[in-house]
Amino acid sequence: MIEESKGVTIMRRADELARHTEAPGLLTRTYLTDAHAGAAGLLAEWMRDAGMNVRRDAAGNVIGRYEGLTPDAPALLTGSHFDTVRDAGKYDGNLGILLPITCIAAWRRQGRRFPFAIEVIGFAEEEGVRFKATLLGSRAIAGTFDTSVLDKRDDDGRTMRDVMADAGFDANALRAAAFKPENALAFIEVHIEQGPVLLDAGLPVGVVTAISGASRFLVAAIGLAGHAGTVPMTLRRDAAMAAAEIGLFIEKRCSSISGLVGTVGQFGVPNGAANVVPGKAVFTIDIRAESDGVREAAVRDVLDEMKNIAARRNVTFDINQTHEAKSVPCADWLQDQLDSTIAGSGLPVRRLPSGAGHDAMAMAALTDVAMLFVRCGNGGISHHPDETMTAEDAETAASIFSRFVENFAPRR
Ligand SMILES: [Zn+2]
Secondary structure (H helix, E strand, C coil), X not given: CCCCCHHHHHHHHHHHHCCCCCCCCCECCCCCCHHHHHHHHHHHHHHHHCCCEEEECCCCCEEEEXXXXXXXXXXXXXXXXXXXXXXXXXXXXXXXXXXXXXXXXXXXXXXXXXXXXXXXXXXXCCCCCCCCCCCHHHHHHHCCCCHHHHHCECCCCCEHHHHHHHCCCCHHHHHHHCCCHHHEEEEEEEEECCCCHHHHHCCCEEEEEEECEEEEEEEEEECECEECCCCCHHHCECHHHHHHHHHHHHHHHHCCCCCEEEECCCEXXXXXXXXXXXXXXXXXXXXXXXXXXXXHHHHHHHHHHHHHHHHHHCCEEEEEEEEEECCEECCHHHHHHHHHHHHHCCCCCCEEEECCCCHHHXXXXXXXXXXXXXXXXXXHCCCCCCCCCCHHHHHHHHHHHHHHHHCCCCCC
């Protein structure tokens, strides 16, 4: 029998895993639903087939351990999440679990072991869809799980604590899910890029430098409503145009530096009408950068410009910060080992920041982290059923990951 290539196996399994969904015809798999349990079962089966011992922790993470040459050897950790957003793509998260399982299956067939163990973690929750709290799986393992989220409720009004109990997971045992830092050599996450950079550059993989920090605000611009026909332009206090002006400023300011991005993703005129000068506008600001200094400078400039606009237009901005996260750097020594693996495969090395959050962000509290990005098709679209990648790229990424592990030199 001709052995199926790793890339083909990964793509086939991504299709199979996607059958575990809450909503027929599309992929939605949120924390601790039946679909989630089905996917966990399938991942555990594939891990066992690849020669791993499988366990589930109190957060519902699925963890497969491929022993090293000696028992109880410290482990190189890898993995990603198997929960999804609503109407998701098949590769976000899932790729980072399926790919190492496939590589380990090959080592097992070759009878190959390493001086370290490898643990593949299927993180039970990353996206934050069901309980509006993100990174639950990786935070449990990193020992940073915030137990106050256990009282959060899903759309049916059920607390996370109760949902966990019904699914057979003990919220009181979450602390025991935390890994000991001395048992972890590093964490490497393989993930689709979820953007167009590698596609545009014609490269199958890239090395992540850092997971960008982010600042988010919810802003209400308050002016004065008036009749669209009777209030002269010079006497207007138009809240929507004040908001539009700051939106354009954000776009211009964030276009000036590579790696800095600014977005006004929500923009509304509550109770607006065609014949009314807007008295109120509500909008969001999302600013991210690899460098905290660059992001903070941009945020300062935006807040200053809001003061200018408010004074000139005689409006006020009611500004609420909704999120603030510092950039999480990937470890240089791991980036260097990924670089040389990629270069050794005859591919150009491309480093890029991750604008999106990932489990690696939480795992950085436990150990040094690295991420390998894999090219997406369809313009880099993700969190959408049009999310795609090729079997060739899965094959390339699997071969890079395999060589990285085979040559892995722990820093201790
Ligand atoms: Zn993801």
